[in-house]
Amino acid sequence: MRKFDLRSLVRSNIWELKPYSSARDEFWGDEGIFLDANENPFGNKNRYPDPHQRTLKKSLSKIKGISVDNICIGNGSDEIIDLVFRIFCEPQKDSVIICPPTYGMYEVSANINNVNIIKIPLDSNFELNVDEILSQNAKCLFLCSPNNPTGNNLKNIEVLMNEFNGIIIVDEAYIDFSDKPSFIGRLSEFPNLIIMQTFSKAWALASARVGIAYADSNIIKLMDKTKPPYNVSRFNQEVALKALSKPKKFERRLKVILEQRDNLLKEFTKISVIKKVFPTDANFILIKVSDADKLYNYLVSNKLIVRNRNSVISDCIRITVGTPKENEALIEALKNYTEG
Template sequence: MFDINKILRPNIKNLTPYSSARDEFKGEASVYLDANENAYGSPLGTNYNRYPDPLQYAVKKRLSEIKGVPPRNIFLGNGSDEAIDILYRSFCNPGVDNVIIVPPTYGMYEVSANINDVALRRVPLTEDYQLDVDAIAGNIDEHTKIIWICSPNNPTGNSMERADVETLLANFSGLVVVDEAYINFSRQKSFIQELTEYSNLVVMQTLSKAWGLAGLRVGMAFASEEIIEVMNKVKPPYNMNEASQALALEALQNVTQVNDWIKETLTERDKLVLQLAKFNFVLDIYPSDANFILVKTTDANGIYNYLVQNGIIVRNRTKVELCEGALRITVGTPDENVKLIETLSKYE
C-alpha cells in the first residue's frame, strides 16, 4: 500500500544533493587540501579544524550494535527537531498537503508544520489519552502525508496502545512517525522491531533524555533504507558537528551507567507518585511510562508560581488541551525530589 514515490515531493525526488569534500573523498590521507579548512588546527585543546563525517558512520555503527538496526536504517540529526523538519520538507508540499497530530502532544510537530506551511489536522486523544483511531481515519484524505504519534506521550506520559498504532500503519498510505523520546523509561517494546514489517514507519529516538546528552543535540530516526536516503539527501552536508559525534560515541560505550540511572529514575518516579498523592491539592496523577509525571491539581497556576518563588521549576501545562489544571513534573535526583515534596508540604 505504501509507495514512497507517491508521497515524496517532486522537487525532492529530482533533487541533486550538495556534494561535500568529505563525500567525494573517503578514507585517510596525509595532506588534506580539498575543503578550504584551516590547516594549522584550532585554538582549543582538541582540534576541530577538519569537517566531520557527514554521515556519522562511527556513531551509527555503535547505535546499530545497541539497537539491532543496520546503520543504513539510521538517520542522525541535530536533535529530533531536525528529523521532524526534514520529514516535512521531504514529503509535504507547502500549501497543499496536511498532517495529523493527536493533542495533547509534543509541540514541535505543530510549529514545524506552520514553518513549512503545511496544514494541521488536530484529532484529540480520548479521555484516557489514547488514540481515537476512527477519528484519525475520518481526517485522512489524499493530501495527508504524515501522522505524528508520541509514545510515551509528552506531556501525558502514557504509551499508546500498540494495536492502534499498528492499525494506522497497516491502513495509511503515508508516513506514521512514532516519537519514542522516552522509550528507555517504558515497559513497552520499541517500534524499531517493526521496521521490516511496515515500510511507512519512522521511529524517532534521542540521546537527550535517558542518555543525558540534551546539550549535544543528538536525535535519531530509524526507517527503511529508502526513507533514510531521502532524509540524508535533504539534510545539510555537515548537520552534526565533530564534538557531538565524538562525545556521543564516547557516551554510547557506557550502557551500564545509563541503565543504572534509568532504574533509579523509575524508583524515584514511584516514590514521587506516592508522596504527591497525599496532598489535598492533587486531584489525579496520570500513569507514566516516562521520566516525568503529569499531575492534575486544584490550582496549577498558584502551585507553579509558589514553586518558582522557592527556586523549583516544573512545567505548567494547564493551557494545553486536555491538560487543564495540570503540572508536568520531571523526576529529579533523590535530593531534588525530597526538596520538591518538602516545599509542597508547606503550600497553602
C-alpha cells in the same frame, strides 16, 4: 511487508534532488594531506566532521540490531521532524495529523513549513481516536509514545501502522523509561514507518542535540540527501559515542530515575494539593491540581521549575523526575503549599 508507494508521497523536487557533494563525501578518513575543503590547516578542530556520522551509526547499529542503512542522525529530533515536512509535504497543499495534547514542535514545524494541520485530540483517557484519524486524508501522522505531556504509551498504534496510507512518525523520545518494546523491530514490516529516538533523555545529552531516525533505507536516503551536509558536529558525535560506550553507567542512571519515579508517584498520592496523578511510562509525571497557575508560581518562587501545562490540559502540571535530593525538595515544598 506492507505494500507501499513511497514515490507517490514524496515531493517531486525532493525525489529529483541532487544532493550537495561535500569534500568528506568524496574522501573520509584520518590519513592523508587534506587540501580539498578549504579548511584552515592549523589546529585540532579545523576539519569538517563526517557528514554521514558513520562511526556513530555503526555503534547504534550494533546496539539496536538494525542496519546502518536504516539510520539517520539529526541535529536533535527537531531536525528529523523538519526533514519529514520538507521531504513529504508540499507547502499550502498537504496536511498532517497531530493528536493533542502532544509534543509542541510538530505543530510549530508544520507552521514553519506552511503545512496544514489536522488536529484529532486524544480522548479523555489520553488515547487515540483511531476511526477519526483514518477518516482523514493526510500525508503524515505524528504520534508520541510515551506521549508528552501525558506520559502514557499510546494504544492502537499498530492498527494505524496497518491502515494509515501516509507516513507514520512514532516519536519514542521516552521509550527507555517504558517497559513497552520499541517499534524499531517492526520496521521491516512497515516501509511507511519512521521511528524517532534521541540522546537527550535517557542518555542525558540534551545539550549535545543528537536525534535519530530509524526507517526503511529508501526513506533514510531521502533524509540524507535533504539534510545539510555537516548537520551534527564532530564534538556531538563523539560525546554520543562516549555515552554508548558506557552501558553500565546508562543502566545505573536509568535505574535511579525509575526508582525515583515510583517514589514520586507514591508520595504524590499523599499530598492534598494534588487532585489526580496520571500514570506514566516516561521520566515525568502529570498531575492535576485545583489551580495550576498558582501552584506553578509558588514552586517557581521556591526555585523549583516545573512545566505548567494548564494551557493544554486544564489545571495540570508536568514534573520531571530529578535526583533524589531534588525530588525531596519538591515533595517538601508541595507539602508546605496552602491553597488558601
